[in-house]
Amino acid sequence: MERLIDLGVLPIRMKGARGYKPHFSILFRFECQRTFGIDTSYSPNVEQNLLITHAHSDHYGNSAMLSPKSIASEKTAKALEIRHGRRFMGRTFKAGEVIDIDGVKVRTHPTEHTIGAMAFSWKNEVGTRILITGDVKDATHLPKCDVLITEANYGDPLDPGCRFEDDIEGFRTAIGEGVAFGAYAFGKAQRAVELLRRFGYCDEIEMERKSLELSKQLMEGAEPLVGLGENGGKMSVVPPWELCRLPDRLDKFVLTGREDYPHKRIRISDHLDFIGLRKMVKQCSPEMTIVYHPTGDMSAKFAQYLNENGFSAMTVGDITNVISA
Numbered sequence: 001m002e003r004l005i006d007l008g009v010l011p012i013r014m015k016g017a018r019g020y021k022p023h024f025s026i027l028f029r030f031e032c033q034r035t036f037g038i039d040t041s042y043s044p045n046v047e048q049n050l051l052i053t054h055a056h057s058d059h060y061g062n063s064a065m066l067s068p069k070s071i072a073s074e075k076t077a078k079a080l081e082i083r084h085g086r087r088f089m090g091r092t093f094k095a096g097e098v099i100d101i102d103g104v105k106v107r108t109h110p111t112e113h114t115i116g117a118m119a120f121s122w123k124n125e126v127g128t129r130i131l132i133t134g135d136v137k138d139a140t141h142l143p144k145c146d147v148l149i150t151e152a153n154y155g156d157p158l159d160p161g162c163r164f165e166d167d168i169e170g171f172r173t174a175i176g177e178g179v180a181f182g183a184y185a186f187g188k189a190q191r192a193v194e195l196l197r198r199f200g201y202c203d204e205i206e207m208e209r210k211s212l213e214l215s216k217q218l219m220e221g222a223e224p225l226v227g228l229g230e231n232g233g234k235m236s237v238v239p240p241w242e243l244c245r246l247p248d249r250l251d252k253f254v255l256t257g258r259e260d261y262p263h264k265r266i267r268i269s270d271h272l273d274f275i276g277l278r279k280m281v282k283q284c285s286p287e288m289t290i291v292y293h294p295t296g297d298m299s300a301k302f303a304q305y306l307n308e309n310g311f312s313a314m315t316v317g318d319i320t321n322v323i324s325a
């Protein structure tokens with residue numbers, strides 16, 4: 001914590017009547033004091049810019065999008081609007097664009113976790129380079145930094161489930177007539193469509209309503225896409241729990257790292273595994289890492305691994321500065 005103060009960065013947690021707000025905010029100086037909320041929820045009585053890394057609900061864009069001071073990529077904002085049926089009230093930017101947030105020049109970097117998923121980086125008044133990644137699938141575009149704020153969805157070095165490679169070949173060989181893939185409506189479903197097109201499948205893909213709308217509006221080169229049952233079930237992409245509702249004659253696969261579905265599984269993840277996370281930290285070479293997502297055990301285990309292997313790291317649980325919101 002002292003090291004962060006030397007670097008001119010103060011992490012804080014906001015606490016309301018119902019407990020802590022999600023994730024955390026950082027205070028830093030740039031001409032005057034600035035507060036940037038990181039994947040946190042909107043409180044009308046808190047004056048802060050809200051950075052939204054992507055449109056998954058555990059990053060709270062559904063709440064932050066109500067703030068005129070929220071910031072998200074154009075595609076993240078669009079995805080939030082489709083998913084939650086309301087207008088994005090903040091400002092948007094194109095992938096890779098440099099944006100001015102109250103005089104601070106903030107760079108944006110795609111992380112390929114979902115369509116529109118973006119990391120943010122900037123320098124504070126004393127030249128400390130701060131990088132917030134959100135969830136990461138591809139760290140190639142992330143810059144070096146002094147303070148890294150990142151995820152650890154697969155951060156346990158001792159858990160074999162945290163070491164994997166995507167089974168792209170398994171996906172390719174599963175493609176055929178009468179196949180249904182189970183994939184979450186935002187993220188995996190678009191990955192499934194992208195892979196199908198990459199492997200030359202050019203017939204209609206049937207999709208569940210939300211997946212269809214998200215894919216049609218956010219993807220290029222994805223068509224033809226149609227609603228469920230509109231092409232005789234030749235190729236479908238539906239949320240995993242809806243596979244059971246499709247006819248038994250279909251060959252069903254779930255795209256997941258989990259093992260608790262009653263269908264064949266193809267390991268395709270939207271995240272880096274432990275090896276990838278470790279490589280990302282080395283590449284970014286921070287003086288301090290704050291592991292902020294998911295809350296709990298996985299982040300603590302990754303922070304502990306970093307502390308034991310030549311890096312300094314902490315989790316949101318280690319943040320002692322609390323203000324009421």
Ligand SMILES: [Zn+2]
Nearest residue numbers: 054056113135
């Ligand atoms: Zn996510």
